[in-house]
Amino acid sequence: MKLPLTSLTVLSLYSSIANAYTYGLGKSWLIGQGSNSSIQKVTTTFNPGIPPPGQISSLKLYPGLSNGTGDLFLTSIESWPDQSWCRGTIAQWCIRTQVFSHQEAIFGQFAPLNANQSLSIVFERNPNSLNWTQSVTVNDQVVSEASSISRITSIDLTGPSMSFCSCPMTLFGMTTECDGGCAMTVSPQIYSNTTIELSAPDLNWNSTEVVGSQIYGGEGVYNIIGQQPTVVTGLSSQDGQVWTVEEIVIPALN
Numbered sequence: 001m002k003l004p005l006t007s008l009t010v011l012s013l014y015s016s017i018a019n020a021y022t023y024g025l026g027k028s029w030l031i032g033q034g035s036n037s038s039i040q041k042v043t044t045t046f047n048p049g050i051p052p053p054g055q056i057s058s059l060k061l062y063p064g065l066s067n068g069t070g071d072l073f074l075t076s077i078e079s080w081p082d083q084s085w086c087r088g089t090i091a092q093w094c095i096r097t098q099v100f101s102h103q104e105a106i107f108g109q110f111a112p113l114n115a116n117q118s119l120s121i122v123f124e125r126n127p128n129s130l131n132w133t134q135s136v137t138v139n140d141q142v143v144s145e146a147s148s149i150s151r152i153t154s155i156d157l158t159g160p161s162m163s164f165c166s167c168p169m170t171l172f173g174m175t176t177e178c179d180g181g182c183a184m185t186v187s188p189q190i191y192s193n194t195t196i197e198l199s200a201p202d203l204n205w206n207s208t209e210v211v212g213s214q215i216y217g218g219e220g221v222y223n224i225i226g227q228q229p230t231v232v233t234g235l236s237s238q239d240g241q242v243w244t245v246e247e248i249v250i251p252a253l254n
């Protein structure tokens with residue numbers, strides 16, 4: 001057992017590595033690298049598959065958005081030896097929306113997710129450009145939400161609001177993160193019907209795609225294990241502004 005699973009410990013662990021998280025974004029798939037095109041909205045449906053049995057450390061799967069130099073919004077789907085922190089069981093995943101900025105983190109609600117259950121995620125820059133919101137829907141119910149101006153819900157419900165940069169986001173990607181020699185994924189991770197809307201058309205935006213084949217270690221260990229490459233189907237756009245990807249499949253990595 002590496003870490004006590006109190007919310008506070010989890011928060012401070014993440015805080016110290018906020019930048020590392022940004023740099024870890026997109027080890028499985030990334031788009032936007034080297035472009036200044038600003039992302040306005042992303043929607044995706046994710047089925048994380050079955051949590052690995054016998055988890056000994058932590059495994060985190062996440063799609064996220066980054067501004068390239070620090071800010072990061074993500075929804076993580078997590079497997080720990082004890083899932084009670086999200087009121088889950090070891091046969092379930094835990095999920096939470098998260099925002100990192102200026103070395104600080106906030107979380108949306110923690111929620112359990114059944115094995116092989118899809119969730120829908122929406123990241124959206126509000127029309128006033130002042131904040132981002134991120135929400136996760138399971139079976140037509142919103143289970144976790146975080147915005148770039150929010151309260152630390154998991155630590156102290158009466159705590160201060162923290163405001164984060166609502167800068168443009170330029171990168172969208174997915175990561176498979178293994179910390180401390182975790183038990184790895186035992187089924188494919190499947191992202192369906194991903195839609196990415198830019199603030200202005202960029203007909204060459206697809207040339208910024210990086211198809212990953214690496215696992216990220218959040219303790220500063222990069223690219224610790226080679227993996228089978230991610231398989232991407234149907235990346236296209238009619239107008240260069242709204243891009244869709246039919247399916248992104250990250251194979252089982254056990």
Ligand SMILES: *[C@@H]1O[C@H](CO)[C@@H](O)[C@H](O)[C@H]1NC(C)=O
Nearest residue numbers: 032033034035036037170208
């Ligand atoms: C993106 O913006 C930076 C800073 O303004 C600039 O140096 C760089 O050339 C731009 N990149 C592209 C691909 O336009």
Ligand SMILES: *[C@@H]1O[C@H](CO)[C@@H](O)[C@H](O)[C@H]1NC(C)=O
Nearest residue numbers: 067069070071101102165167
């Ligand atoms: C990204 O976010 C960080 C932290 O808020 C900020 O300092 C930085 O200027 C932002 N970068 C861009 C390119 O907007």
Ligand SMILES: *[C@@H]1O[C@H](CO)[C@@H](O)[C@H](O)[C@H]1NC(C)=O
Nearest residue numbers: 047049050115116117187188
């Ligand atoms: C996950 O659910 C799908 C149907 O939604 C089913 O086809 C598939 O076999 C299930 N996978 C596992 C590993 O149970």
Ligand SMILES: *[C@@H]1O[C@H](CO)[C@@H](O)[C@H](O)[C@H]1NC(C)=O
Nearest residue numbers: 130131132133147148149150
């Ligand atoms: C967005 O930002 C404004 C102030 O900049 C704040 O009043 C509002 O509550 C924020 N909205 C959300 C959903 O966080």
Ligand SMILES: *[C@@H]1O[C@H](CO)[C@@H](O)[C@H](O)[C@H]1NC(C)=O
Nearest residue numbers: 045046118191192193194246
């Ligand atoms: C993806 O979109 C297609 C076409 O609209 C639809 O048939 C399919 O059910 C969707 N898949 C998911 C997982 O939402």
Ligand SMILES: *[C@@H]1O[C@H](CO)[C@@H](O)[C@H](O)[C@H]1NC(C)=O
Nearest residue numbers: 203204206207235236237238
């Ligand atoms: C980029 O997308 C456009 C529009 O779907 C397509 O015509 C072009 O061939 C794509 N380029 C690459 C490198 O895939």
